[in-house]
Amino acid sequence: MAILSSNYSLESTYSLESTYSLDSIGLHTGLIKCPNCGQFHSNAMAPHGHAVWADMPKDTVDLTQDLIKMGVYSSEVVDLAKTLTENQLKVSLSQFFRDSLFERSASRNRLILEQPDLEQPDYELNSSNLVDRLCLEVVQEAGGIQAAFAAAFGDRQGELFENTIKTGKFNRRQFLARVLTVAALIMLTNCQKDNTADLTSDSPNDLAQKLEKNQLKIGFMPVTCATPIIMSQPLGFYEKYGLKVELVKMQNWAQVRDAAIAGELDAYHMIAAMPLAISLGLGSARFPIKLASIENINGNAMTAAIKHKNKVKSAANLKGFTIAIPFIYSMNNLLLRYYLAAGGVNPDRDVKLVVLTPADMVIKLANGEIDAMMCPGPFNQTAVAEKLGFIHILSSEIWPGHPCCCLATGQPWIEENPTTFRALNKAIIDGCNYASQSQHRPEIARAIAAPEYLNQPESLVKAVLTGSFEDGLGNTHNVRDRIDFDPYPWKSFSYWITTQFQRWNLMPSNVDHEAIADEVFLTGLARHLAKKLGQTPPTVILRKEQLKYDQFDPTDPESYLQGQIKKHGF
Structure with a gap:
């Protein structure tokens, strides 16, 4: 019943954990969905009869806690999940203490980490307040921020982290989620290999x-x-x-x-x-x-009709224009609206936006049906080459990158x-x-x-x-x-x-x-x-x-x- 593997390590699990997520795990059928092959594999722990599971918790993480108590997961799985959680706490505490020293804002709006530990998986950066939520429970367990600092980086580190994982609701759920993830990843060891890993060497x-x-x-x-x-x-x-x-x-x-x-x-x-x-x-x-x-x-780029070349100097000069965009749900539309609004032009009231293909934009710019177009290349250059329009602003000037x-x-x-x-x-x-x-x-x-x-x-x-x-x-x-x-x-x-x-x-x-x-x-x-x-x-x-x-x-x-x-x- 236990989920075991002799072919895993902390390093390999970090790599796997960044590729797979809880979204791919479906305990409702006692199966694990493999993100590589798309099929469901036996998780080696669901009994043949479904009745035993009828009264189990519906929440996946709560269910994991019960499964640990039942002995479904091996000690290797639990220990590895605990190690991952403790490592997360170490990195989070370093950031937390640094921010506490240098940030003066009472709300502690944490700056985005530009250079985190390269081994940390993506989900540790998903939530803007994840560091705070993790670390505040550690501080509470230690009895204050100074005590937490001393314990977290001293001899009591293991005890502090273990107690926090047991008593802190948020850290506990982080740990349980990792148990489930680690178990799934170990189960998928045989099929998780990236089949495209050597695609640059094969014929x-x-x-x-x-x-x-x-x-x-x-x-x-x-x-x-x-x-x-x-x-x-x-x-x-x-x-x-x-x-x-x-x-x-x-x-x-x-x-x-x-x-x-x-x-x-x-x-x-x-x-x-x-x-x-x-x-x-x-x-x-x-x-x-x-x-x-x-x-x-x-x-x-935004290209305006050549007749406006002495009139358009800023977004404010576009008021009253008919402007073409390629699609409502497009970057062209959103960037144009951002630019217009900053110039005091309401894009829903002060201009008329019409959806056209880029090729049709050039045609309608030529016959005067539109005054400007926010479109991709090379159609801006087409308008310039045919002396139909001029480039007013590049999208890279509105939002570089x-x-x-x-x-x-x-x-x-x-x-x-x-x-x-x-x-x-x-x-x-x-x-x-x-x-x-x-x-x-x-x-x-x-x-x-x-x-x-x-x-x-x-x-x-x-x-x-x-x-x-x-x-x-x-x-x-x-x-x-x-x-x-x-x-x-x-x-x-x-x-x-x-x-x-x-x-x-x-x-x-x-x-x-x-x-x-x-x-x-x-x-x-x-x-x-x-x-x-x-x-x-x-x-x-x-x-x-x-x-x-x-x-x-x-x-x-x-x-x-x-x-x-x-x-x-x-």
Whole structure:
């Protein structure tokens, strides 16, 4: 009955713990769902008859406590869970004491840890007040902060931590959750191996044998934001990981959304806000979409009609304009609204926003149906080249490093094709790293400008990718990061997006920003795969985001939102 393994260690469990989570464990059937193969395996502890379990606690963590008392879990599992919990307390206490010394704020709004212990798993940074909740119980157990400091880093450390785990409600639940996780991870040792770990060394034919499917259809919009998804075909990144990909050119973002919900294709190029909106059922049926990795950061611009070249100097001058955006649930819309509001322009009252494809934006800019457009490349450069408009502001000036587009897949597809999904995500992460290097941009521009992809003049695509471009006002600019490529899906991106969904009444006001981000953004897996590729991704999931007019602190998204509304009136 006991869950045993002779093939595990503290180090390996940390690695596993960052890949698997309690979300993948289903005790309601006495089974454990494997995130690699998507199937349920026996947890080796459920009796054949269900009646015995009928009166057991329904809460998973409470159930774990009863199972420990019943002797279901081996001492190895319990001891390892205890060690993990104590190590978490050590790191948390170091931060807690440091903050207590240097922070003067009574509310102790903790700064985001920029350099945590590299071995600490993601969930230790998920909650803005997790450190406080963990450590206050230690302080209470010790009888004060000074006593806690002395005991935590002295001879009484083991006793203090053990007592805190026993008596502190929050720490106790942390420990019990770890027992369940460790047990599941040990059970999954034989099937947890990353089947794509050696995908850079095998031949394409060998790789194909390891995948659930190797022929994929991926939908994309023909814009420069899709660079990693597009370039990975002609430059061989898909083939490198055993994949044969057919790229399917989509007509608009609504078509992308509908195809994803219907499961028509395998994966999709989406705007970063779309997986959140679709998963929440905003503007469409609710369907679980996962954001696997970010395709590009920055990359958009606002272009105004040439007739306004002597009039538009700031957001305030856009009042009364008809402005085109590509999709309601898009970064284009949210960044535009942010920019307008900061200039005193109410985007719901003082301008008219219309949804158009980027290609149609250029046509309607030419015939005077719109005054400006907030869109991706190369269509801003198309308007400049045809002397139809001028670039008023780059999106990188509104929010440097903002997420733009992403690789997205449906949750059911991931469960059916976990190894293929990892291979695909690796190809995109690898491609992003290649595209991030300036010397490769001209080559990439040539590759993706082709008729089957963007079908645009190479010179215009190159202008966007290299950041050397004309603005339509007689100026030449060199902005290296006009578009850039960083695949890491910061969860603070998600937090900001959902605050703006709230701000503009695109979703209900009662929002759990953390839960939504955890559900949609596969940050831990993206980090894991990047490390497999020899990259050095961030070790935290949140960061403070510096925008043009303010700083977003993801530890307090509601205060940020209310501050925006109070300052601008909307």
